[in-house]
Amino acid sequence: MTSWPQETELTIGFAHAAYQLGAEFAARGRPARSFEVRSFEELKARAPEADVLVVSGLWRNELIAACPRLRFVQSISAGTDQFDKPAFATAGIRLASAQGGNERAVAEHAMALILGLTRQIHLARDNQMAKHWRPMIGDRARREDELGGKTMVVVGLGRIGLRLARLAAAFGLRIIGVRRSERAEPGIDAIVATDKLGTVLAEADIVALTCPLTPETEGLIGREALAAMRPGSLLINVARGRVVDEAALLEALGSGRLAGAGLDCFHDEPLPPASPFWGLPNVIVTPHSAGETRAYEANVVDILLDNLDRLARGDAELRNQIV
DSSP, X not given: OOOOOOGGGOEXXXXXXXXXXXXXXXXXXXOSEEEEESSHHHHHHHGGGOSEEEESTTOOTTHHHHOTTOOEEEESSSOOTTSOHHHHHHHTOEEEOOTTTTHHHHXXXXXXXXXXXXXXXXXXXXXXXXTOOOOOOSOGGGSOOOOTTOEEEEEOOSHHHHHHHHHHHHTTOEEEEEESXXXXXXXXXXXXEGXXXXXXXXXXXXXXXXXXXXXXXXXXXXXXHHHHSOTTEEEEEOSOGGGBOHHHHHHHXXXXXXXXXXXXXXXXXXXXXXXXXXXXXXXXXXOSOTTOOTTHHHHHHHHHHHHHHHHHHTOSOOXXXXX
């Protein structure tokens, strides 16, 4: 492969439907040329100009053959399942994720979903819109709940899972982690391997999914796992939609076995208007926005610039290298 060009010779394309990545890059004062597009049609037209693309949801693997100059793709998201890694390797295109760029945001969002469900903030908002002052509740099972002394199982102890565990521990929750390695971790009360998930679900008042989507985790929370969960427990998904069997989850929510769910991701996105999830009073739906904060563009551009510097130096490893 030829040497990495001088940055003055680089063209960087930013492709996202909404994020202001081009403006954030321009504010850093780097000498590379850049352009920004908002749709796949625009990306397809401009991508052949690019040495570097910063893209995620607008990416299509057909672009590989259409982009002879392309040397590096910086994913905007932590997830990279949309990219054909063998095809990237064959074409000599490097790929890095934005892992860590949203760890604080996603962990805080998961905690917000937990608090929203236990404190019934979503129902309070509904009452506010109806101008309804709810009376005091005699049935204790229908009241808001407290977190102290409860147990949360965190499936996936990467950066997001570990940060969520620290936040939850501050509320007095006991934390059980689930990951491939059972190596002890400070602040985690117990850790079990992924294949032992079923042994700890019955202990959980809350199950939080923060794992990547892999062949091992696809469909991990299905009928068997949901049946093993403690009656009246909560499911929080800030991972990927396909980690959960949605039909089985709808059954568990509809039957009352699960008290509720906070869901930031789904099999089909945008979530179709006909989806039953929209109408369930014990579900909080957010539009895969857990990582979308005011700081996100800056976080992604920080990772991009780090990787551009590494490529310019000829470093073998990129930050969050995938290919």
